Amino acid sequence: xxxxxxxxxxxxxxxxxxxxxxxxxxxxxxxxxxxxxxxxxxxxxxxxxxxxxxxxxxxxxxxxxxxxxxxxxxxxxxxxxxxxxxxxxxxxxxxxxxxxxxxxxxxxxxxxxxxxxxxxxxxxxxxxxxxxxxxxxxxxxxxxxxxxxxxxxxxxxxxxxxxxxxxxxxxxxxxxxxxxxxxxxxxxxxxxxxxxxxxxxxxxxxxxxxxxxxxxxxxxxxxxxxxxxxxxxxxxxxxxxxxxxxxxxxxxxxxxxxxxxxxxxxxxxxxxxxxxxxxxxxxxxxxxxxxxxxxxxxxxxxxxxxxxxxxxxxxxxxxxxxxxxxxxx
Numbered sequence: 001x002x003x004x005x006x007x008x009x010x011x012x013x014x015x016x017x018x019x020x021x022x023x024x025x026x027x028x029x030x031x032x033x034x035x036x037x038x039x040x041x042x043x044x045x046x047x048x049x050x051x052x053x054x055x056x057x058x059x060x061x062x063x064x065x066x067x068x069x070x071x072x073x074x075x076x077x078x079x080x081x082x083x084x085x086x087x088x089x090x091x092x093x094x095x096x097x098x099x100x101x102x103x104x105x106x107x108x109x110x111x112x113x114x115x116x117x118x119x120x121x122x123x124x125x126x127x128x129x130x131x132x133x134x135x136x137x138x139x140x141x142x143x144x145x146x147x148x149x150x151x152x153x154x155x156x157x158x159x160x161x162x163x164x165x166x167x168x169x170x171x172x173x174x175x176x177x178x179x180x181x182x183x184x185x186x187x188x189x190x191x192x193x194x195x196x197x198x199x200x201x202x203x204x205x206x207x208x209x210x211x212x213x214x215x216x217x218x219x220x221x222x223x224x225x226x227x228x229x230x231x232x233x234x235x236x237x238x239x240x241x242x243x244x245x246x247x248x249x250x251x252x253x254x255x256x257x258x259x260x261x262x263x264x265x266x267x268x269x270x271x272x273x274x275x276x277x278x279x280x281x282x283x284x285x286x287x288x289x290x291x292x293x294x295x296x297x298x299x300x301x302x303x304x305x306x307x308x309x310x311x312x313x314x315x316x317x318x319x320x321x322x323x324x325x326x327x328x329x
Contacts, residue, residue: 001026002025002065003068004029004061004062004071005029005030005071005073006052007072009029010073010074011226012226013036014037015180015230017041018179018180019227019230021042026065028065030057032050032074052097052100053092055102058104059106068108068109069111069240070104070111071115071233072112072114073115074096075093076089077117079142079284082144083139093145101152102155111237113164113166113233114163115166116146117142117145117168118250118291119138119139119142119145121136121167122138122284127290128222128290129292130292131249153246162240162244164244165247165248166248167249167250169224171189171223172191172192172224172312172316173226173311173315175226175315176227181226181319191262191312195266195270195313197274197275198267198272199270204275205277206278207260212288214258214287219258219259219286219288220257220258220290221259221289222252222253222289223257223309224251224252225305225315227305227306232249232300232302235302236249249296250296251291252291252293254290254294256289261309265313268313269314
């Protein structure tokens with residue numbers, strides 16, 4: 001039996017693959033390689049190049065490799081892009097997920113882990129945000145993920161399928177062994193962008209709003225190390241394999257850092273200053289977005305190993321240097 005990881009050549013997916021391989025699991029990756037990279041994966045892992053919307057390809061892969069669990073990362077994830085191209089996001093994130101779930105059900109897959117997002121909460125009125133907080137997404141990206149969650153609930157009621165939905169907050173950092181990290185050009189993640197500016201690969205870092213009702217006027221976010229997030233998926237898989245009921249969990253650390261605090265951490269890690277420019281707020285950015293992770297910690301066999309902003313930034317910066325060396329060689 002094997003685990004199918006969709007989007008397994010991407011940022012979070014490749015960390016998941018490394019985590020599973022380290023644990024001795026059999027892994028198969030499905031990725032269209034539009035934002036993923038084969039070099040991020042162990043050589044022994046089979047990679048099927050294709051779409052989660054290709055029902056025949058999915059069915060063949062699940063049968064051939066005897067897939068018994070799916071971990072679904074493949075998605076479009078840039079919020080502003082979803083506003084410009086909502087139908088593209090609903091196609092890739094929602095309709096393709098429906099096809100994937102259908103193929104899984106008809107192939108006898110019993111366990112499904114879905115990569116969701118805190119964007120399903122929209123501008124949450126309370127912080128920390130609990131799983132019971134009303135879901136009011138304000139972008140097509142968030143809506144596309146919430147629709148997929150709803151489909152999973154309905155499919156599980158109708159078929160012999162159990163699932164875990166993991167709602168990510170802000171994912172950052174890189175594999176401590178530097179086997180993989182955030183490699184997508186023109187990424188929008190704050191820590192990734194700050195590291196690129198620190199290393200001279202972007203001219204400056206924009207701070208979108210300095211007048212929020214927070215301790216320093218900039219937005220506060222809950223940053224979770226990508227390796228800890230991968231371990232949360234492993235814990236979720238173990239939970240399902242032990243017979244756990246379908247469930248939804250927030251994935252974060254339960255505390256946040258401001259934009260300016262993240263910038264200072266990158267400066268410390270890099271040992272120098274870099275250009276920062278304050279600009280206007282972006283529409284829809286909540287002042288504070290921090291996860292309530294009580295359910296995650298109480299239910300899953302998971303404890304974070306890298307709950308430290310300086311550690312997260314140090315790993316991200318080390319990967320950015322390694323990535324730069326690779327591109328220049």
